[in-house]
Amino acid sequence: MAVKGLGKPDQVYDGSKIRVGIIHARWNRVIIDALVKGAIERMASLGVDEKNIIIETVPGSYELPWGTKRFVDKQAKLGEPLDVVIPIGVLIKGSTMHFEYISDSTTHALMSLQEKVDMPVIFGLLTCMTEEQALARAGIDEAHSMHNHGEDWGAAAVEMAVKFGK
Numbered sequence: 001m002a003v004k005g006l007g008k009p010d011q012v013y014d015g016s017k018i019r020v021g022i023i024h025a026r027w028n029r030v031i032i033d034a035l036v037k038g039a040i041e042r043m044a045s046l047g048v049d050e051k052n053i054i055i056e057t058v059p060g061s062y063e064l065p066w067g068t069k070r071f072v073d074k075q076a077k078l079g080e081p082l083d084v085v086i087p088i089g090v091l092i093k094g095s096t097m098h099f100e101y102i103s104d105s106t107t108h109a110l111m112s113l114q115e116k117v118d119m120p121v122i123f124g125l126l127t128c129m130t131e132e133q134a135l136a137r138a139g140i141d142e143a144h145s146m147h148n149h150g151e152d153w154g155a156a157a158v159e160m161a162v163k164f165g166k
């Protein structure tokens with residue numbers, strides 16, 4: 001019996017009235033693009049209009065917290081406020097401690113950002129020890145051994161925006 005992973009939603013949420021921001025890093029781009037595609041496809045399947053999915057990018061995962069804050073502010077100023085935002089980044093362990101410092105600091109910053117922007121900030125940061133782990137979690141490894149985690153993030157975004165929206 002599969003234990004790990006996102007369980008079935010308690011109901012199917014209608015995303016037709018929400019606006020979602022996706023802000024993604026550009027490091028490890030092949031994996032990023034698969035995750036973003038998975039999130040968009042899942043949100044579209046839940047009724048989110050593709051014109052209500054706004055995409056922004058930053059250089060790397062370390063820039064996600066500040067970039068997300070400014071992205072949310074910019075959309076509000078444009079009169080097109082977001083209901084939820086999905087920062088997406090892929091960190092892959094290298095031979096230094098860079099990975100650990102960025103993973104830890106970015107995770108904490110994204111968690112606390114929710115209070116500042118007063119909206120759900122979905123955790124779309126993959127922190128992987130190997131490239132194979134990252135490919136698998138984007139659903140693009142040879143064996144297709146895992147589902148695309150971007151789909152889970154898209155589903156979480158719709159649920160959190162619909163359930164707890166302002």
Ligand SMILES: O=c1[nH]c(NC[C@H](O)[C@H](O)[C@H](O)CO)c([N+](=O)[O-])c(=O)[nH]1
Nearest residue numbers: 025027059060061062089090091092098
């Ligand atoms: O998004 C990532 N940024 C990475 N570094 C760049 C970092 O996020 C910043 O963009 C950079 O330090 C400039 O601030 C990564 N590594 O270093 O391995 C990585 O794996 N993923």
